[in-house]
Amino acid sequence: MIEHDGLELSWLGYATLRIADDDGTVVYLDPGRYGVLDGYEGNDADVVCVTHDHHYDTDGIRTVAGDDATVVLFEGINSHRIERNVERPADLPYEVRDVDAESDIAVDGAIIRTTAAYNEPDGPHVRENGEPYHPKGLGCGFHVTLDGTSVYWPGDTDVLAGHEHLDVDVFCPPIGGTYTMDRHEAADLASRMDPELVVPVHYDTFEAIETDAEAFAADLRERGVAVELDE
Secondary structure, X not given: OEEEOOEEEEEEEOOXXXXXXXXXXXXXXXXXXXXXXXXXXXXXXXEEEEOOHHHOOHHHHHHHEEEEXXXXXXXXXXXXXXXXXXXXXXXXXXXXXXXXXXXXXEEOOEEEEEEEEOOOOOOOOEOOOOOEOOOOOOEEEEEEEEOOEEEEEOOOOOOOOXXXXXXXXXXXXXXXXXXXXXXXXXXXHHHHHOOOEEOOEOOOOOHHHOOOHHHHHHHXXXXXXXXXXXX
């Protein structure tokens, strides 16, 4: 767990991030998949945010969500095209709110803004046939503000125009590469954004996203950017 400016941040593996403020508001981002929540006792979330189909895990949502939780889903999530055993959003026993890639909403003490998240067709994060792993319109990133401190998880995405202009206190970039920006791209972006703290996520869960997180951290520290690894 990492403490910063009245917030507690815990990276639980893959893309699962828990954020809590001093007032007791708890937000989870992309909970579950690949066993990262096996044996985890949560059920404390006020808000659960899911960026896209690949991170839509209803077992994970049920593990972290409190009884009165609100689930914030990217509008493009479609359970019928997910080749895993998941529930339809309409069948979840929580309030469900849909967002697009340009939303700005308030939910249970949290201000939640969204950004576009995708791989550029002419970029490095594409399949062998040239198709992006995450085409435009598939998902979003979440910029979450609790008690005046903002945390930004950009989702499964390349570095996109406009990212560097966002006002972010804690930046949580994916650094695993293959499907998202890699550690070098994420470090370059973080140095331009100049957040108060960087906490990387979305790496080392499986072979395709293995990376050298210590080298990422050393790179940022050499540039004068504060970084902590929550491993």
